[in-house]
Each structure stands twice: as structure tokens, then as C-alpha cells.
Amino acid sequence: MDIVFAAFDWSFIWENRAEIWSGLKNTLRAAAIGIAGSFLIGVVLGAARAHRIPVVSQLAAIYVELIRNTPILVQIFFLYFGILPWLGYTGTPFLAAWLSITIWGGAFNTENFRAGFEAVPRQFREAAYALGFTPLKTFLNVTLPIGGRIALPSTINTYISVLKNTSLLLVIGYAELTSVANHIQSVTFRTFEMFAVIAVVYLALVWTLSALVRLLEARLALPESR
Amino acid sequence: MKRLGFVTVLIALLAVGVAVTLGTAAPSREGAQEARLPAKPKLPALPAEIRNRGRWEIGVKCDTPPFGYQDTDGNHRGYDVEVAKQFARWAFGNANRVDYTCTTTASRIPTLLSKRVDIIISTITWTAEREQQIDFSLPYYGAVGRLLVLNQTNVGQLTSWMRGKRIASTSGSIYDRWIRNCFRDTQFQVISSPGAGVLAVKNRQVDAFMYDDAFLVGVAANDPGTKMTAHRFLNVPWGIGIRKGERPLKRWVDTAIAGMANRNMFWPIMRRTVPRRFYSTFRANVPSPTNKLRYPRATTPENNCPR
Amino acid sequence: MQQDPDWFRNVAEYILREGLPTTLKLAAVAVIVSTVVGMVLGTLITIPFRPLRALIRLYIEVWRGLPILVTVLFIYWTATAEVGGFRFELSAFWSAAVGLSLWGSAQVAEATRGAVQSIPREQHEAASALGFGWVGRHTFVIVPQAVRRLIPPMVGLLVNIIQNTTIAYVIGVSELLETANRQFENLTLAGDGHPFVIFGFVLALFFLISFPLTRLAAYLERRLV
Numbered sequence: 058m059d060i061v062f063a064a065f066d067w068s069f070i071w072e073n074r075a076e077i078w079s080g081l082k083n084t085l086r087a088a089a090i091g092i093a094g095s096f097l098i099g100v101v102l103g104a105a106r107a108h109r110i111p112v113v114s115q116l117a118a119i120y121v122e123l124i125r126n127t128p129i130l131v132q133i134f135f136l137y138f139g140i141l142p143w144l145g146y147t148g149t150p151f152l153a154a155w156l157s158i159t160i161w162g163g164a165f166n167t168e169n170f171r172a173g174f175e176a177v178p179r180q181f182r183e184a185a186y187a188l189g190f191t192p193l194k195t196f197l198n199v200t201l202p203i204g205g206r207i208a209l210p211s212t213i214n215t216y217i218s219v220l221k222n223t224s225l226l227l228v229i230g231y232a233e234l235t236s237v238a239n240h241i242q243s244v245t246f247r248t249f250e251m252f253a254v255i256a257v258v259y260l261a262l263v264w265t266l267s268a269l270v271r272l273l274e275a276r277l278a279l280p281e282s283r
Numbered sequence: 284m285k286r287l288g289f290v291t292v293l294i295a296l297l298a299v300g301v302a303v304t305l306g307t308a309a310p311s312r313e314g315a316q317e318a319r320l321p322a323k324p325k326l327p328a329l330p331a332e333i334r335n336r337g338r339w340e341i342g343v344k345c346d347t348p349p350f351g352y353q354d355t356d357g358n359h360r361g362y363d364v365e366v367a368k369q370f371a372r373w374a375f376g377n378a379n380r381v382d383y384t385c386t387t388t389a390s391r392i393p394t395l396l397s398k399r400v401d402i403i404i405s406t407i408t409w410t411a412e413r414e415q416q417i418d419f420s421l422p423y424y425g426a427v428g429r430l431l432v433l434n435q436t437n438v439g440q441l442t443s444w445m446r447g448k449r450i451a452s453t454s455g456s457i458y459d460r461w462i463r464n465c466f467r468d469t470q471f472q473v474i475s476s477p478g479a480g481v482l483a484v485k486n487r488q489v490d491a492f493m494y495d496d497a498f499l500v501g502v503a504a505n506d507p508g509t510k511m512t513a514h515r516f517l518n519v520p521w522g523i524g525i526r527k528g529e530r531p532l533k534r535w536v537d538t539a540i541a542g543m544a545n546r547n548m549f550w551p552i553m554r555r556t557v558p559r560r561f562y563s564t565f566r567a568n569v570p571s572p573t574n575k576l577r578y579p580r581a582t583t584p585e586n587n588c589p590r
Numbered sequence: 591m592q593q594d595p596d597w598f599r600n601v602a603e604y605i606l607r608e609g610l611p612t613t614l615k616l617a618a619v620a621v622i623v624s625t626v627v628g629m630v631l632g633t634l635i636t637i638p639f640r641p642l643r644a645l646i647r648l649y650i651e652v653w654r655g656l657p658i659l660v661t662v663l664f665i666y667w668t669a670t671a672e673v674g675g676f677r678f679e680l681s682a683f684w685s686a687a688v689g690l691s692l693w694g695s696a697q698v699a700e701a702t703r704g705a706v707q708s709i710p711r712e713q714h715e716a717a718s719a720l721g722f723g724w725v726g727r728h729t730f731v732i733v734p735q736a737v738r739r740l741i742p743p744m745v746g747l748l749v750n751i752i753q754n755t756t757i758a759y760v761i762g763v764s765e766l767l768e769t770a771n772r773q774f775e776n777l778t779l780a781g782d783g784h785p786f787v788i789f790g791f792v793l794a795l796f797f798l799i800s801f802p803l804t805r806l807a808a809y810l811e812r813r814l815v
Binding site: 135 | 651652655656657658659660661663664667668749753754755756757759760767771774783785786789790792793796797800801804
């Protein structure tokens with residue numbers, strides 16, 4: 058194996074470092090917005106579903122089932138080649154990039170938060186009502202903090218998936234890390250080395266996030282579940 | 284006297300008739316040369332691996348009409364595919380003895396280098412940089428780069444217009460290199476296929492799509508909303524990609540291409556793949572006994588930046 | 591090129607004829623391999639032998655951590671070898687199948703580990719008392735019970751793998767998305783690509799396949815666990 062590694066020319070990595078770094082930044086940019094967006098969608102729609110708010114709850118259910126039962130790649134194509142041109146959007150693929158993964162992550166997160174909110178023991182909410190809290194106050198002060206923590210593991214898994222799914226955005230020409238790797242190998246022909254490098258980068262990102270999850274779980278988890 | 288006059292006129296008419304008949308045939312020099320050549324050139328031996336397999340494995344484009352594309356029945360068609368079929372005919376006597384692998388601009392050379400295919404006939408423009416990685420056969424088509432824009436876009440002088448614009452092309456193409464080398468103020472938007480490039484222009488996601496003339500001519504003709512600008516650049520021929528060191532294969536391919544050029548076989552292929560009204564545009568792009576294509580070995584086209 | 595007024599029928603036929611079988615084949619291979627390999631690994635990781643557990647843990651974390659696309663691209667570009675004079679290479683289909691299976695088996699292994707470890711201690715003790723060794727105990731007592739708990743997530747995994755076969759589009763496998771996109775591009779060059787209809791059609795196909803399976807998984811979860 059040593060002979061094999063010596064035969065690889067790794068200097069091209071250094072030469073192309075600007076492009077690789079730019080790709081990584083784009084990955085993180087799209088992932089950050091995707092994660093934030095899926096959090097917001099998840100909390101709002103998850104609450105609507107858990108509290109069975111009419112109309113919103115049903116529409117959210119349709120949204121969730123549509124997104125969860127279709128491949129994200131096809132959703133990306135549908136958005137980028139269908140919806141955005143129809144709406145007249147003329148910018149770079151960046152909008153389509155973060156929007157598609159936000160819509161995808163939001164659907165999964167809706168279910169995560171719904172399960173979390175529904176798992177909040179009934180007596181906590183009843184206690185809040187007894188104390189005179191309005192439904193909204195109950196939600197903000199009781200259901201959300203407790204349900205959110207219950208849902209923490211599943212939601213963070215969704216965020217990690219959102220990060221991994223940024224790699225699919227190369228199909229619309231968004232210059233994230235995998236797209237950059239594909240481009241560099243098409244001009245340097247160092248295909249194996251290039252993909253080995255980005256594999257290491259992705260693993261580093263994902264493993265760091267997973268470790269963060271475990272840390273947060275230990276700190277924020279409810280006392281009962283420890 | 285009258286009879287002599289009558290015979291003279293008769294002979295004159297006959298002479299005119301013969302001259303007209305001969306004149307409307309293929310140019311006499313080409314016709315004579317073709318007539319002299321046997322139907323099949325004397326080809327060297329095929330490399331053993333291909334011979335034993337009994338089939339070619341050839342990488343082609345599947346998204347780039349009229350060179351490599353697939354119809355709704357899944358059949359491979361196009362100029363490059365016809366060349367592949369001719370190779371099969373001459374190697375095995377049957378045009379169907381080819382297994383096609385779809386390649387993109389970004390994947391064609393790695394597909395060749397990883398030995399997934401024997402050769403690539405995949406709209407690949409010669410560049411000195413690529414020749415460090417693979418061998419090029421004799422040229423089999425001469426492309427010119429063009430810009431596709433919306434009808435209402437006015438492009439004056441190329442260099443000044445390109446500043447600050449978003450231009451699309453395929454990843455790893457000669458246009459990719461040229462734009463990144465020569466137009467630093469231009470935003471290069473990678474697209475995954477030529478069709479996606481056209482869409483990007485129509486959806487106003489980019490200002491222009493830079494690609495080969497034969498593909499863009501068809502697009503501009505079919506689409507009343509887009510046009511090609513008058514600029515022509517990177518007039519460099521295409522070759523068939525062969526792995527380095529495979530000399531017998533390169534000899535076979537070169538002999539086949541020379542044989543096809545000398546027998547004027549490329550032009551009928553071009554005629555079959557483009558509509559009649561484009562014939563005059565593309566005549567000069569195909570090799571023939573009178574039109575020899577050469578790689579610009581003295582220059583590096585992708586570094587040849589316009590002032 | 592004129593737009594054929596019958597264009598949708600031709601396009602739909604092409605997609606269903608060329609794309610659908612490939613998608614189903616790819617999914618089937620990936621599910622079967624993932625299940626077999628994953629269940630074996632998931633059971634083995636419960637053996638209290640550090641090096642083996644570390645190795646399997648590494649396998650799981652790597653193939654779950656990488657985006658499936660990166661795994662597939664990596665395999666596609668590196669799975670060629672020359673041994674003696676014999677050249678070996680994985681086709682695009684098999685590269686995608688291996689990539690999907692690596693991910694799927696890591697998922698199954700993790701789920702199996704959870705299921706096996708959730709079987710109460712008493713079962714192990716009772717089986718040992720009856721004279722079963724480690725292998726016998728797991729084969730006849732533990733794993734069958736774990737399998738019951740695994741069925742809902744396995745159906746979920748099946749749905750996931752079916753969705754993820756679209757990743758094979760990127761390396762050129764003629765599955766549903768690739769065939770649909772090919773037609774979309776041909777039509778675009780002929781004038782109008784009809785993206786809503788074509789990609790909507792593909793979305794509908796996947797939905798029709800996946801939705802019943804998702805419902806089944808939910809039902810099984812209520813019934814079996």
C-alpha cells in the first residue's frame with residue numbers, strides 16, 4: 058500500500074486549495090441555512106400537527122407525506138427545472154440549493170417535533186392550564202422546551218442528513234464540495250485522490266456533528282431519560 | 284455546308300451534355316481518388332483483447348445531439364456514434380458490435396483511463412494538457428466554439444461584454460479552461476449537460492452558454508427565443524481518445540480515420556445527422572480528401588486569450 | 591425537430607420500460623445485501639471482544655457518515671483492478687449497488703445491534719441454562735426475537751433505499767431519474783421540456799411505490815412492537 062500512496066501525486070490538492078475551500082464554504086453555507094430552515098419549519102408545523110390545528114395540520118400532513126415518500130434528488134430537479142423557472146427566478150443555483158434541502162429537512166423535522174411534543178406528559182400541560190397559562194404560553198414555556206429536548210436526537214440526525222444531502226446539489230451546478238471535486242478531477246484526472254480527500258472532509262464534518270449530538274444529549278436530555 | 288453545320292451543332296450539344304454530366308458529379312479529383320480506393324482500407328491487426336471479445340467498448344456522449352444522443356427507443360445515434368459503427372463494421376463486419384458507455388465531459392477521460400472502455404469518441408477537443416494524459420487519434424471533426432444567448436441580448440466586443448457576466452459550460456470542457464484562464468471577471472457556471480446549459484440561458488440563470496457550434500446551431504434553429512452570436516473561437520479539432528501506450532490500437536484507429544477521410548465517408552455521416560439547411564455551415568468541419576484537419580500543436584488554444 | 595403531440599406517451603413508455611426495472615433491480619440487490627450483511631454485523635458487534643467491536647463500529651460510522659453519493663462516486667472511480675492479465679471493473683450499476691449496500695448494511699447493523707441488545711438478559715440466561723452456546727443462543731433465541739422488532743425499521747429502510755437509487759443517476763445508471771432527465775433534455779432541445787409533467791410523473795411513481803410501504807411500516811410498528 059505504501060507504493061500505492063507514493064505513486065499518488067497529492068500536490069494538486071495544494072494547487073487547487075482555493076477551489077476546494079470555496080466548495081467547502083458553499084457546502085456549509087447551504088447546510089447552515091438548511092438546518093436553520095428545517096428547525097423553524099419543524100417547530101411550527103410540528104406544533105400545528107401535535108395540537109391538531111385545523112387546515113394547517115392537514116396541509117402539513119400532505120407536505121410531510123409527499124416529501125418523505127419521494128427522493129430528494131427528484132425534488133431538487135422539480136424545484137430547479139420546474140418551479141423556479143415558472144416563477145421567473147433568474148439567479149444562481151444557491152436559492153434552489155438551500156431551498157430544496159430546507160423543504161426536505163423541514164418535512165422530516167415536522168414529524169420529529171410532532172412526536173416530541175406529543176410525548177410531553179399530559180400532566181405538565183394540564184398543570185400549566187391550571188396555573189392560567191394560555192395555550193400559546195403553555196406551548197412556549199412547557200411543550201416546546203420539553204418536547205424539543207425529547208426530539209433532540211432525531212432532529213439532529215435530520216440536520217446531519219441535511220448536511221450530507223448538500224452533496225446532491227452538484228446536479229444543479231451548485232459549487233459545493235462534491236461538485237468541486239468532480240470539477241478538479243475532470244481537469245487533473247486525479248479522480249481517486251480527489252474523492253479520497255472529500256470523503257475525509259465529509260467524515261470529519263459528520264463525526265464532529267455526531268459527537269456534538271452526544272454531548273448535547275448528555276447535557277440537555279431530561280433527567281428521566283438519563 | 285448545312286450538313287457540316289448540323290453535325291457541328293450536334294457534336295457541340297453532345298460535348299455540352301457530357302461536360303454537364305461530368306461537372307455535376309463529385310469534384311473530379313475526389314471522385315477519381317475515391318474510385319481508385321478499395322471499399323475498406325488495409326487495417327493493422329486489432330489488439331488481441333478487442334479481437335477476442337468480438338465487440339468494441341466505446342464511450343460516447345448520450346446528451347449531445349447531433350454527435351451522441353439517444354432516441355426514445357434507447358438507440359444511440361449521432362455523428363460520433365456513426366464513426367463507432369463504422370469501426371465495428373471494419374473490425375467485425377457488423378455495425379452492431381459495439382457496447383456504448385454514456386460519458387459526460389467530466390467523466391469521459393476517467394472512464395477511458397479506468398479501462399471501462401477501449402476508446403472514447405466523445406466530442407473531445409484536442410488540448411496539449413489532455414494529450415499529457417491520453418493519446419489523440421487523427422482529427423475526425425473540427426469544432427468551433429460559439430455563444431448561445433437570448434434574442435434580446437446584444438454582445439458587442441467579446442472581452443468587454445464577458446466582464447461580470449455569468450457564462451455556463453460543461454465541467455472540464457475546453458470552454459471551462461478558456462473562461463477560467465482568460466476571463467477572470469466572468470462567473471463560470473458549471474452545468475451538467477448541454478441541455479441544462481440551454482435551459483440556463485432560457486431561464487435567465489446565466490447570460491450565455493458557451494459550447495460547440497454543431498450542437499448550438501440545432502438549438503438556435505429550433506428555439507425562436509435564442510440565437511448564437513457571431514463570435515467564433517477555439518477552432519480546434521476533435522480526436523478519439525486512446526490510452527497512452529496502446530500503440531496497436533492507436534495505429535488501427537488512425538488508419539481507420541484516414542481511410543474514412545480519404546473515402547470521403549465523414550460528409551455523408553454529417554449529412555445524415557444535421558438538417559439540410561446546415562450543410563454549408565458544417566462542410567468545412569469534417570475531414571475529407573480536400574479538407575485536412577490538424578491539431579494546433581504550436582499553440583495552447585485554451586491559454587490563447589483574446590485581447 | 592417538431593414536438594410530437596403524443597410526446598407524453600412516448601416519454602412515459604421509455605421511462606417505465608427502461609428506468610423502472612433498473613430502479614427496482616438496484617433496490618432489490620441493495621436491500622438483500624444490506625439485510626444479510628447488516629444483520630450479521632449487527633449481531634457480531636454484541637460479542638464482548640474489543641477489536642471486533644471496534645472494527646464493526648468503524649464500518650458502521652464510515653458508511654453511515656459519508657454521503658451515499660460520495661461513496662458511490664468513490665467506488666465507481668476506484669473499483670478497477672488488474673490482476674494478472676485479467677481486468678476487473680465494476681459497472682455503474684454495480685458500483686451504485688455496492689455503495690447503496692454499504693450504507694444500507696451500516697443502517698441495518700446499527701438497528702440490529704439495538705434490537706439484539708434490547709432483548710432482556712433473562713432470555714440469554716434461559717437459553718444458556720438449556721445448554722445453548724453463543725452461536726446457538728443467538729441463532730435460535732435472540733435473533734428471531736430481535737427480527738420482530740426489526741421489521742418496521744426494515745420496511746422503512748426499504749423505502750429509503752428505493753428513494754436513494756436515484757443517486758445512481760449521477761454515474762449514469764439508466765434508472766427512473768436518469769431516463770426521465772434524458773427525455774427532459776431531448777424535449778428541451780426540441781422546444782419545450784415540460785419539466786412539471788416529466789418530473790411530476792417521476793415523483794408520482796416514487797410516491798405510489800413508497801407510500802404504501804411507509805403505511806405498512808407504521809402499521810407493523812403498532813402491531814409488532
